[in-house]
Amino acid sequence: MEFWPRTEEEALAAQEVLRSRVVSAPGPASPVTVAGLDVAYDGDRLGAAVVVLDYADLSVRDTALVIGRPAFPYVPGLFAFREVPSLLDALEKLTVRPDVLICDGHGLAHPRRFGLAAHLGVLTDLPAFGVGKTRLVGEFAPVGAERGDRSPLVDAGETVGAVLRTRSGVKPVFVSAGHRIDLDNACAITLRLTPKFRLPETTRVADRACRDLLS
C-alpha cells in the first residue's frame, strides 16, 4: 500500500473515493469457507488474526497471524484505517481462499456507509460483512427475545443493517452488509455460525488467536 492517510481529512477523502467501489450483490448463501478477522492490542503493538473455517462443520482450515502497529489513531467512523493494513497482511498469508469475510465491526452501518467490513471487502473484492457488538449509528425497535429475531437498523431513513438475536435471551449483535453480499445472507450466515454463543465462531476463533499471539 503506497499511500496511507495521516490526518482525518485525508482519511475522509480516501473513504469517499473507496466508498464508490462498494458492490451490491446477493452474495453466497452457502459459502464453503468463511473467514473471521480480529485484532488485539498490547501497548503500541497489535496482533491481527484471520482464520478460515469450514462452513459445514466449523472446523479450522487455515490461520494467518501478523504482528504490527496501529496505522491510525482510533476515531469513530475512521476505525478501519487503524487495522486494515495488518489485516491485509494477514489475508495475504492465507493458503485457503475464504468465500466471505466476517469482520469485527460494521459494514454499511456507518455514518458514511463505509465501515471496516465494506473497506476490507472493496480492497480484497471478496464478499464481506460486519458483525458488531455495539451500535455505531442507527435506531432500532426492541428485538424479539428468541434466537433469530431481528429488528431493522435504520439511519437517516435508510436500513443500514439488522440488530440480530443470535442467542435467546442474550444481547443481540449488529449485522450489516459490506461488499458483494446482502443483509439477509449476512444474517443467515451469522445464525449458522452462532450455534452456541452470541458471537460468530469465526470471530471467537480469531479473537482467541490474536490474543494468544500477544501473550
Next chain:
DNA sequence: GCGACAG
C-alpha cells in the same frame, strides 16, 4: 454547551 461515538 451536553451527550454519542465500531475496536
Next chain:
DNA sequence: ATCTTGTCGC
C-alpha cells in the same frame, strides 16, 4: 481495544 472489584438483577 484494555484496565478490573464489587455489585446490580434475576
